Amino acid sequence: MNFNESNKLRIIPLGGLEQIGMNITAFEYEDSIIVVDCGLAFPEDDMLGIDLCIPDITYLKENEDKVKGFVITHGHEDHIGALPYILKELNIPIYATKLTIGLIENKLAEHGLLRSTRRKTIKFGQSINLGQFRIEFIKTNHSIQDAAALAIYSPAGIIVHTGDFKVDYTPVVGDAIDLQRFAEIGKKGVLALMCDSTNAERKGFTQSERTVGKTFDNIFNEHRNRRIIIATFASNVDRVQQIINSAYKYGRKVVVEGRSMVNVITTAQKLGYLDIPENTLIDISQMKNYPDEMMTLVTTGSQGESMAALSRMASNIHRKVSIKPGDTIIFSSNPIPGNEKAVSKVINELSAKGANVIFSDVHVSGHACQEEIKLIYTLVQPKYAIPVHGEYRHLKAQAGLAKELGIPNENIFILRSGDVLELNEEEAAITEKVQAGTIMVDGLGVGDVGNIVLRDRQHLSEDGIIVVVLTLDRYSNQLLAGPDIVSRGFVYVRESEDLMGEAKILLEETIMECISFKSCDWNRIKSAIKESLGSFVWKKTQRRPMILPIIMEA
Numbered sequence: 001m002n003f004n005e006s007n008k009l010r011i012i013p014l015g016g017l018e019q020i021g022m023n024i025t026a027f028e029y030e031d032s033i034i035v036v037d038c039g040l041a042f043p044e045d046d047m048l049g050i051d052l053c054i055p056d057i058t059y060l061k062e063n064e065d066k067v068k069g070f071v072i073t074h075g076h077e078d079h080i081g082a083l084p085y086i087l088k089e090l091n092i093p094i095y096a097t098k099l100t101i102g103l104i105e106n107k108l109a110e111h112g113l114l115r116s117t118r119r120k121t122i123k124f125g126q127s128i129n130l131g132q133f134r135i136e137f138i139k140t141n142h143s144i145q146d147a148a149a150l151a152i153y154s155p156a157g158i159i160v161h162t163g164d165f166k167v168d169y170t171p172v173v174g175d176a177i178d179l180q181r182f183a184e185i186g187k188k189g190v191l192a193l194m195c196d197s198t199n200a201e202r203k204g205f206t207q208s209e210r211t212v213g214k215t216f217d218n219i220f221n222e223h224r225n226r227r228i229i230i231a232t233f234a235s236n237v238d239r240v241q242q243i244i245n246s247a248y249k250y251g252r253k254v255v256v257e258g259r260s261m262v263n264v265i266t267t268a269q270k271l272g273y274l275d276i277p278e279n280t281l282i283d284i285s286q287m288k289n290y291p292d293e294m295m296t297l298v299t300t301g302s303q304g305e306s307m308a309a310l311s312r313m314a315s316n317i318h319r320k321v322s323i324k325p326g327d328t329i330i331f332s333s334n335p336i337p338g339n340e341k342a343v344s345k346v347i348n349e350l351s352a353k354g355a356n357v358i359f360s361d362v363h364v365s366g367h368a369c370q371e372e373i374k375l376i377y378t379l380v381q382p383k384y385a386i387p388v389h390g391e392y393r394h395l396k397a398q399a400g401l402a403k404e405l406g407i408p409n410e411n412i413f414i415l416r417s418g419d420v421l422e423l424n425e426e427e428a429a430i431t432e433k434v435q436a437g438t439i440m441v442d443g444l445g446v447g448d449v450g451n452i453v454l455r456d457r458q459h460l461s462e463d464g465i466i467v468v469v470l471t472l473d474r475y476s477n478q479l480l481a482g483p484d485i486v487s488r489g490f491v492y493v494r495e496s497e498d499l500m501g502e503a504k505i506l507l508e509e510t511i512m513e514c515i516s517f518k519s520c521d522w523n524r525i526k527s528a529i530k531e532s533l534g535s536f537v538w539k540k541t542q543r544r545p546m547i548l549p550i551i552m553e554a
Contacts, residue, residue, distance in 0.1 A: 007156055007424050008029075008156060008422045008423065008424050009027065009028070009029050009154050009155075009156035009157065009159070009191070009422070009423055009424065010026075010027070010028040010029070010420055010421070010422050011025065011026075011027055011028075011159070011192075011194075011386065011415075011420075011421045011423070012025065012026040012027075012028065012059065012418075012419070012420050012421075012434060013025045013026075013388070013415050013416075013417050013418075013419065013436075014026060014055045014056065014057065014059065014060075014417060014418065014434075014436045015039070015041070015055035015417050015436065015438075016037070016039065016078075016388065016389060016417070017388065017390075017395065017415055017416055017417050018392050018395070018416060018417065019041060019391060020041075020078070020198070020336065020337065020389075020390065020391060021039060021040065021041030021042065021053075021077075021078035022039050022040060022041035022053060022054070022055050022078060022082070022438070023036075023037040023038075023039040023078055023079050023388075023389060024036070024037050024038050024039060024055045024057075024082070025037065025161075025194075025388070026059065026060060027133065027152060027154070027159065028063075028066070029131075029132040029133065029154045029155060029156060030132055031066055031131065031132070032066060032130065032131025032132040032133055033060070033063055033066040033067045033068065033131075034067075034068055034070075034071055034130050034131070034133050034135065034152070035060065035067065035069070035070050035071070035092075036070075036071050036072075036073065036150060036152075036161055037070075037071075037073055037079040037080075037163075038055070038070055038072070038079070038080065038081075038082045038083045038086050039055075039076070039077065039078035039079040039080060039081050039082055040052045040053060040054050040077055040081030040082045041053040041054075041078065041438070043440070044338075050440045050441070050442050051441050051442060052081065052440075053438045053439065053440055053441070054081075054082035054085050054086065054438075054439050054441060055082060055086075055417075055436070055437075055438070056435060056436055056437040056439050057086055057089065057090060058434075058435040059434040059435060059436070061089060061090060064090060066131075067090065067092050068092070068093075068130035068131045068133070069092050069093045069094065069095055069130050070083070070092060070093070070094045070095065071095050071096070071128075071130075071135050071150060072094060072095070072096035072100050072104065073096075073100075073147060073148050073149070073150065073161070073163030073164065074097075074100055074142055074144055074146065074147035074148065074163055074164060075096075075099055075100040075102075075103035075104070075144055075146070075235060076164065076235055077235075079163075079164070080100070080103065080104050080107065081107075083104060083107060083108070084107050084108060084110070084111035084113055085439075085441065087108075087113055087116075087117055088111075091116060091117065092118075093117075093118035093119065093120060094117065094118070094119040094120070095119075095120050095122050095128055095130075095135070096119075096121070096122065096148075097121065097122055097123070097124070097137060097146040097147075097148055098121050098123075098146055098271055099144070099145050099146035099237075099268065099271055099273055100146055100148075101119055101120075101121045102267045102268075102270070102271050103235075103264065103267055104119065105119070106263050106267060122137050122148075124137050124138065124148065124178070125137070125138075125139075125178075125181075127153075132154060132155060133152055133153065133154055134152075134153040135150055135151070135152050135153070136150065136151040136153070137149075137150065138150070138151060138178050138181050138182065138185075139175060139177060139178040139181075140162065140163060140165040140166075140177045140178070141165060141166050141167065141168035141171050141177050141209075141366075142163070142164045142165055142166060142366045142367075143164075143166075143209070143233065143235070143236045143238070143239070143365070143366025144235045144236060144237060144238075144366070145173060145174060145237050145238065145268075145273050146273075147163055147164060147165060148163055149161060149162045149163050149165060149182075150163065151185050156191065156423065156424045156425070157189070157190070157191025157383075157423075157424065157425060158185060158188060158189070158190045158191055159190070159191055159192050159193075159194065160182070160185060160190050160192075160193050160194070160382065161194040161388070162193075162194065162195045162196050162368075162376060163196065164196050164198070164366060164367060164389060165177065165196055165367070165368055165372075165376075166206045166365065166366055166367055166368045166372060167179070167205070167206075167368060167372040167375060168206075168208050169208065170208045170210050171208070171209060171210075171238065172209050172210060172213065172238040172241055172242060173273065173275075179375070179379060182376060182380055183379045185380065186379050186380040186381045189381075189383075190381060190382045190383070191382065191383055191384060191423065191424075191425065192382050192383065192384035192385070192386050192423065192428075193376070193377060193380050193382035193384075193385055193386070194386045194387075194388045195368075195373060195376060195377070195385070195386075195387060195388065195398060196367055196368060196373075196388065196389045196390075197373075197387045197388060197389055197390035197394040197395050197398040198365075198367035198389055198390050198394060199365055199367040199369045199370075199394075200370065200373060200390065200394050200395075200397035200398035200401065201393065201394060201397040202365075202369040202370060203369065203370050203371075204369050204370065204371055205369055205371045205372055206364060206365050206366075206367065206368060206369045206372065207364045208364070209238050209239070209242075209364060210242075211364060212239060212242060212332065212362060212364055213242035213245065213246070215361055215362050216230075216242055216243060216245075216246040216330075216362070217246050217249070219246075219328070219330065219358065219362070220247070220249070220250045220252075221250070223328045223356075224250065224293060225292075225293045226292065226293065226326050226327060226328045226356075227292035227293070227295045227296075227297070227324070227326075227327050227328070228247075228252070228295070228296045228297070228327075228328045228329075228330065229296075229297040229299060229310070229313075229323075229327060229329045229330070230243055230296065230297065230298050230329075230330045230332055231299050231300065231301050231302035231310045231329070231330070231331050231332065231333070232298070232302050232332040232333055232363075233302060233333055234258065234260040234261040234263070234264045234265075234300050235260075235264055236332075236333075236366075237264065237265070237268045237273050237274060239332060240256075240261075240265060240268075240274065240298055241274055241275065243296065243298055243332075244274070244275075244276055244277075244280060244281075247280065247296040248277045248280050251294065252280075252293075252294050252295060252296045253279075253280060253281075253282045253286075253290055253294055253296070254276075254280055254281050254282070254296050254297075254298060255282055255283070255284050255287055255295065255296070255297050255298070256281065256297075256298050256299075257284055257297055257298070257299045257300070257320075257321065258299050258300030258301065258308060258309035258310075259300075260300055261298065261299065261300045261309075284320050284321070287320070287321075292327075297321065299313075301313075301346070302331050302332065302333035303333065303335060303336055303339045303342065303343060304339055304341075304342025304343040304344075304345060304346045305342070306342070309321075310329075310346060311346050313350075314346045314349035314350050314353070315349060323350060323353040323354075323355050324354070324355075325353065325354025325355070326355070326356070327353075327354075327355040327356070328355070328356045328358065329350050329355050329356070329358070330357075330358045330359070330362050331343070331347070331357070331358070331359035331362065331363075332362045332363050333363050334363055334365070347359065370401060373398060373401055374401060374404075374405060377401070377402060377405050377407075378405065382407070383411060383425070384407075384411045384412070384413065384423060384428055385398075385399065385402035385407050385411065385412045385413070386412075386413050386415065386421070387399055387402070387412075387414060395414045396414065399412045399414055411428070413428065413430065415430070417436040417437070418433045418434050418435065418436030418437075419433055420432045420433065420434060456546070459544075459546050460489065460546055461489075463490065463543045463544050463545040463546070464487060464488055464489030464490035464491075464543075464545045464546070465487065465488050465489060465490065465545055465546045465547075465548060466485060466486070466487045466490055466533065466537070466545050466546070466547050466548070467485070467486040467487070467488075467548045467549075467550060468482075468483050468484070468485055468507060468529050468533065468547065468548070468549045468550065469482050469483065469484045469486065469550045469552070470482030470483040470484070470511060470549075470550075470551055470552070471552045471553065471554050472515075472551060472552070472553050472554075473553070473554065474553045474554065477515050478515070479508075479511055479512070479515065480554055481554075483504060483507040483508065483511060483529075485500055485503055485504060485507070487500075487545070489545075490537075490543065490545040491541070499540060499541075502536070502540075503533060503536060503537070506532060506533065506536050507529060507532070507533060510528050510529060510532040510533075511525060511528075511529070513528070514528050522551050525549070525551060526549040526551065529547065529549040530547045530549065534547055
């Protein structure tokens, strides 16, 4: 396809497609780039020892002079979590709504970046001009307040990006989604719609957040004589508000536990997003002054994370709270795909302690189901459909909905991270691929653990390690000491003395054979040790531990 160079818009997702999390997309027109969201993802099961994953922004660094700013849709980790890491490499301004900026500032303060980062709070309905782009923030509903959709006006046409959203006509606080504005923008003619696909496989509508409030009310009523502990997502401020409402109604005090929960609630309260009646919130140290039936704990750990507050309570390692028989524990969340096992383990541990665990009907999703997605398509009337936010099956489900609504197949694009989609009113096509991928963060190291290190960790975790230590004479290459064999995670040495004895005899022969050659260098000795010991161990045990020869000279 021959594009006229001057009128094409380039959409480049650098993360967030074919996965849940790590959302980041670049929009480029001539000399301007804006970046929507900058999230992290949590590690897969096979990423041993990795704390979190952030996107590869090589493309943005290569075009640093074009990048005008980060535009953030809402304050969830999968949309803001990578900012502190990315800003160290690419210091550009951040534009977001009030609560989102508040949560981002918490992160920047932790990383010492508050003073060096420019940030601007945007109100709904307000627009900002960044280079060739004008971006308008549109009010939506989600499981965190102040979530925004974006109308991105470019010379090639208007792109509507929904962010994470649902249609909630009766939100707990604030206004419903601004459907009228979506319709008005639709009337102007929209080039493409980038719509949240997380729940695209689910039929019907997502229920209002208020329905959870009614469920809480019933549970509080039924369990008046018990301590109630509720685990939910730290960022779901509306959920916390409803818990506080029910607790206040039934004369209970509320304790907030878990670092992320305390951070978010402090920020939300400071900015006026939480209405807490006086004397309802108490510190965890005052808990002992009140009887159980007056206590409600709101805690992190609804996903079974091993270091979160609820998991620590379940395994008796929480310093301030221990689970008692008769406690009522509510899981107010659904397991994120991949966390089911961890959640199940915590539920079992809690039940074994005599707690009464409730985990059904106490959660509603923050994402749109099929009917809400259809509603947005119908209001916006886009020429092109670009499903975003979700694994491949979610994107595919949304592509199916777009097709049902009359968007021709050739106008629906399921992109992969790194694809460059070039489009204008006449045509659209994926024209190239740029570098995109996952940078792994391990402790303080960002990107220093790659696939080779991970492969070694997997190897060690499966078969362990054998270290062979020997000392050679510097001049004559004679064997002075060893070979000594040390193993970790391979076999229990005391019970495998015969195996280790045989291995030692074999190694002595191998080393002697090597030394007898005049031209023998250390690398050849090491290779011979690995080869002979490796095949011996495989024959005896059917395992392949990592073998590490260490040669010293004296």
